Amino acid sequence: MKILVAVKRVIDYAVKVRVKPNKSGVETSNVKMSMNPFCEIALEEALRIRESGAAKEVVAVTVGPAQCADTLRTALAMGADRAVHVDAGAAPVLPLSVAKILRALVQVEQPGLLILGKQAIDDDCNQTGQMVAGLLKWPQGTFASKVVLDKEKQVATVEREVDGGLETLCLDLPAVITTDLRLNQPRYATLPNIMKAKSKVIKKVTPEELNVEIKSDLEVVQVTEPPKRKAGVIISSVDELIDKLKNEVVSCNILNCK
Amino acid sequence: MAALAMLRTLRNRSFTSFSPLRLPIRSALSRFISTLVVAEHDGGSIKPSSLSAVEAAAAISRENSISVLLGGSGPDIGKAALQAASSHPLISQVLVADADIFLHPLAETWAELVHLVQQKGGYSHIITASNSFGKNILPRAAALLDVSPVTDITEISEPHLFVRPIYAGNALCTVRYVGKDPCMMTIRSPSFPMHSESAEPKSEAAPISQVDLSTFNEEFFGKSRWLKLASQDTERPDLGNARVVVTGGRGLKSAENFKLLEKLAEKLGAAVGATRAAVDAGFVPNDLQVGQTGKIVAPELYMAFGVSGAIQHLAGMRDSKVIVAINKDADAPIFQVADYGLVADLFDVIPELIEKLPEKK
Numbered sequence: 001m002k003i004l005v006a007v008k009r010v011i012d013y014a015v016k017v018r019v020k021p022n023k024s025g026v027e028t029s030n031v032k033m034s035m036n037p038f039c040e041i042a043l044e045e046a047l048r049i050r051e052s053g054a055a056k057e058v059v060a061v062t063v064g065p066a067q068c069a070d071t072l073r074t075a076l077a078m079g080a081d082r083a084v085h086v087d088a089g090a091a092p093v094l095p096l097s098v099a100k101i102l103r104a105l106v107q108v109e110q111p112g113l114l115i116l117g118k119q120a121i122d123d124d125c126n127q128t129g130q131m132v133a134g135l136l137k138w139p140q141g142t143f144a145s146k147v148v149l150d151k152e153k154q155v156a157t158v159e160r161e162v163d164g165g166l167e168t169l170c171l172d173l174p175a176v177i178t179t180d181l182r183l184n185q186p187r188y189a190t191l192p193n194i195m196k197a198k199s200k201v202i203k204k205v206t207p208e209e210l211n212v213e214i215k216s217d218l219e220v221v222q223v224t225e226p227p228k229r230k231a232g233v234i235i236s237s238v239d240e241l242i243d244k245l246k247n248e249v250v251s252c253n254i255l256n257c258k
Numbered sequence: 259m260a261a262l263a264m265l266r267t268l269r270n271r272s273f274t275s276f277s278p279l280r281l282p283i284r285s286a287l288s289r290f291i292s293t294l295v296v297a298e299h300d301g302g303s304i305k306p307s308s309l310s311a312v313e314a315a316a317a318i319s320r321e322n323s324i325s326v327l328l329g330g331s332g333p334d335i336g337k338a339a340l341q342a343a344s345s346h347p348l349i350s351q352v353l354v355a356d357a358d359i360f361l362h363p364l365a366e367t368w369a370e371l372v373h374l375v376q377q378k379g380g381y382s383h384i385i386t387a388s389n390s391f392g393k394n395i396l397p398r399a400a401a402l403l404d405v406s407p408v409t410d411i412t413e414i415s416e417p418h419l420f421v422r423p424i425y426a427g428n429a430l431c432t433v434r435y436v437g438k439d440p441c442m443m444t445i446r447s448p449s450f451p452m453h454s455e456s457a458e459p460k461s462e463a464a465p466i467s468q469v470d471l472s473t474f475n476e477e478f479f480g481k482s483r484w485l486k487l488a489s490q491d492t493e494r495p496d497l498g499n500a501r502v503v504v505t506g507g508r509g510l511k512s513a514e515n516f517k518l519l520e521k522l523a524e525k526l527g528a529a530v531g532a533t534r535a536a537v538d539a540g541f542v543p544n545d546l547q548v549g550q551t552g553k554i555v556a557p558e559l560y561m562a563f564g565v566s567g568a569i570q571h572l573a574g575m576r577d578s579k580v581i582v583a584i585n586k587d588a589d590a591p592i593f594q595v596a597d598y599g600l601v602a603d604l605f606d607v608i609p610e611l612i613e614k615l616p617e618k619k
Binding site: 230 | 364365366389391393394395396398402404405406407423430431432434436437438478481485488489490534545550559569570576581593595596600601607614
């Protein structure tokens with residue numbers, strides 16, 4: 001079985017993002033970029049499944065401009081067998097179009113599993129996995145915190161983190177899985193693997209070659225900073241805290257005071 | 259009502275034979291707002307998050323014609339439908355998909371249901387809450403309908419102009435939907451609280467009708483099976499809509515210590531929350547996690563104990579009305595967002611608070 005893993009290049013999770021003064025977006029020049037943390041987890045899970053003998057090949061794919069090849073090199077360094085770079089130009093591509101591109105690649109590669117991170121930490125959309133699954137009419141296991149594959153029965157038992165706790169689903173393969181934080185701890189790419197990755201193949205392809213039309217039915221009007229909270233005070237005792245809370249209009253009726 | 263029905267038939271007719279003078283009317287009609295709210299119920303009661311979705315639908319337009327979609331079977335679904343029918347003055351219809359296959363929130367079945375209902379109803383908007391149900395099914399349904407959804411909306415400025423947080427809430431993005439109908443959305447419940455006039459029962463309940471499932475094809479959903487839901491029994495209020503939340507972080511040091519926090523929560527009638535660190539360490543189960551990828555809350559009072567204040571945690575609680583932080587470390591980033599900060603040992607503070615706080619009546 002082949003596993004296809006979609007990864008995204010985003011601003012590193014530790015960076016304090018800044019909104020551009022002209023409100024057109026967030027500052028991305030001279031800012032550290034990395035593989036989306038959820039995508040790392042997705043790739044790690046694919047690698048573990050391959051190492052367990054349930055899959056033969058892990059293929060990493062990304063959609064984005066030239067610089068995104070970095071992310072694929074990281075994926076190859078972590079252990080992916082090959083990579084595909086879909087160059088869709090500099091403009092951001094909406095999840096619906098990414099989903100259509102992934103569907104086209106699935107039809108070419110015929111994987112038994114498509115694994116993605118549940119959301120990208122830049123747009124926080126949490127849509128792409130669900131959309132590809134819908135387009136492919138494949139079952140989906142989103143927000144996965146545990147995946148167990150039964151190679152013989154060709155099913156995946158997925159434990160998911162939902163509002164009420166942990167839900168368990170059984171999915172027939174081929175299926176789409178999106179990964180949540182606690183699924184695994186991704187490995188670091190070792191230096192020898194980083195060197196080996198330089199000679200692994202990255203195939204370049206365009207949306208046109210995949211017969212996918214990039215659609216844009218959403219326009220970004222502006223990007224602004226969230227409202228700032230007024231500065232707080234440091235207090236020195238529990239008594240003072242209770243006193244302050246009693247005098248706050250809002251919390252007064254919570255504390256049942258007069 | 260007759261006028262609305264007439265407007266609807268006019269909208270559905272082809273305009274190719276009409277003279278160009280009619281075009282302005284057509285554009286007004288084609289922006290006729292009608293919304294499908296995909297709702298959830300629990301044991302026969304509509305979930306508060308679904309009621310927030312109805313409020314959001316009302317925010318799109320005061321002339322909105324809102325249909326509420328419910329799925330499930332047995333006496334619960336009937337009860338939920340009756341409640342929905344009188345829950346808001348703008349609700350004009352309740353649709354019930356009565357079948358066992360809708361008992362569990364499987365994305366495969368629900369996305370096909372939404373697809374079916376949209377084909378029959380031709381809504382301009384489809385809304386659900388941005389919780390694990392909505393996030394799981396709405397994008398799949400959007401793909402079936404070939405539209406880009408807008409998820410996690412915190413503000414509706416115009417029928418097709420929305421604000422949503424990005425970068426863990428460190429930036430707000432205003433987007434305009436310029437695609438075809440339906441405009442599909444998930445909304446953040448804390449941003450659309452229920453208004454008091456909506457809480458009063460309507461004089462006339464909306465009609466309840468059954469969704470025709472005769473064309474519903476099992477081939478769409480047979481490949482996914484629901485096995486179980488492991489959740490903890492608790493008397494604490496639901497984290498998503500509690501007025502007070504007390505959260506413990508890594509500083510609580512053990513699952514046992516969280517029981518101490520629970521005692522404080524009981525005193526305050528509060529829900530208990532946790533940071534990712536506390537969940538990762540196994541102190542509490544995942545459904546207590548507050549943060550960018552956990553629950554987003556905006557209670558009146560948020561008290562954080564032993565929480566450092568990582569960006570990803572702040573994303574989940576920064577819109578709380580009053581934030582109180584207790585942490586031994588004076589440099590913890592949480593103090594930058596707290597209204598009241600106390601640099602002290604939480605193991606001293608919590609017992610003292612439990613002792614000194616007034617009893618809840």
